[in-house]
Amino acid sequence: MNEALLLLPDFLLIATGFVICRYTALNRPVWEATERLVYYLLFPVLLFNAIVRNPLQPGAMLSLVFSGMAVVGCGIVLAYALGLLRGVDRIAHASGAQTAFRFNSYIGLALAERLGGAPAVAAIALVIAFCVPLCNVAAVWPLARHGGQHFGRELMRNPLILSTVAGLAGNLIGLKFPDAVATSLHRVGTAALPLGLMAVGAGLQLGALREAPRLATAFLSIRHAVLPLVALGLVQLLGLPPVQQLVVVAFAALPTASTCYVLAARLGGHPGFVAGLVTLSTLLGMVSVPVALWSLARLQG
Template sequence: MTDLLLLLPDFLLILTGFALCRYTSLDRPVWEAAEKLVYYLLFPVLLFNSISRSVLQPAATLHLALGGLAVVGSGVLLAYALRLWPGVDAQTHASGAQVGFRFNSFIALALAERLQGAQGVAWVALLIAICVPLANVAAVWPLARHGGHGYLRELGRNPLILSTLAGLVANLLGLRLPEAAAISLQKIGLAALPLGLMAVGAGLRLGALKDSPKLAAALLAIRHAALPLLAFAFAWALALAPGQRSILVAFAALPTASSAYVLAARMGGHASFVAGLVTVSTLLGMLTVPLWLMLLRF
């Protein structure tokens, strides 16, 4: 029962944002400003802090890293392939494809601590460090192409990619900020998760999933069924130890990134469709993450 409630706080934050936007004076203009704050400041700071301060140990986790890249790369290929379906709207696919392969880093860190303690957190930090750039590059590509944005220009100014790379460089060079600056950045980053999830709720319009129900179902199937199954296969092929195997399967089964909605909104995509996908994915994750971990024990 405890595992089933793991993602309940995140879903409640989404519902809180929905209620505030619909039934109080904190309407859409307020949340549009909040989306910009999350996207350009809060999420980047959180990513930088998580990656720069983690003990990555790449030599001891090479096979786990390869497994994580294989999971995310497979998700990218499967999500992109859906564009070939007849009748799929280009803008809707460009906006929603990221849901099939992006993952919620905050839930990943919390889950890793519960599964494997401090060692699990270090393993997931490595997966985040190497997979976030791949996932964000793949998320920006269809949106930039469909919206007529310059792809390299969008990558060069994408705050999530830049903050991830900066965190990696700082980690590898052993750079440490003065204590006052580090504490300030940590407090800024802590605001990212609750405000980001509430922004998803504020933009929620589940009816938007009706715009392309088959595409929505396929993307959610990739995120919550195909990738965990592939993680089982990759874990076996790479001969991962039991602890790393559980981390890889949990990583593959995560709900999609809550910032997927913010990215779609900021790049002129079908944001309400993505908001619906993020909400359903978070709800599904409450059931599927413990289910896949239970299957792993057999």
């Protein structure tokens, strides 16, 4: 399926960051500064701009929003439950739990456009707008607790959460910017994805996953096997329209968010372990997305 090729550029950017950091003068100090730039400016601008620019109609798509949030909620519960098992590395769990339920919204938007055009893009934008705050709150909690930080304070100053809330508020009040400002915001946000993915590669430690291989397998299994199955069941149970079914199933099978690494690095987690999870998740997404969509097609007859 051609959908898998959408993930290849992301993996190549991760590989590029790895090579540049390891084999050129642009080593770790450069990429540590890049991580801060991405986390505090570029990704927040991208999230804010994406939400403000996509009209939201929550009343008309209640079942769609519920399905997306149910998928994410299932991932959160399962990821947190792993922390209750004996012998689990607490730092690795606090850092990597987010990879089980967070998603790469940029790949999701590109995939939706190819699957269903403008209606699919509008649908997945709505799902993203409601699920990003939920994901970010759930991702910050274990890291803040592990690092001894105040959870409420971390939420209040988390740039990803703040930008999402601001974007939702701006969308609801119909906020519009002059063309020059809108273009500038778009360009700033556009830089987030390549730099974020290259920062993931720069922080990659190929041996880090060996520190907790069973935990890594569990996180990736939730992300790429369990959640797509949950989505397939939900869309059938709720009887969503065909385009919305495509969106929910594709959404559930997406690779994890590249910002997982940045968040782990900024909150004192285990960024090397998370970088490995993000890289493997990007590769697995090349399989899970086509398989999930094929399964949906079979169910639809």
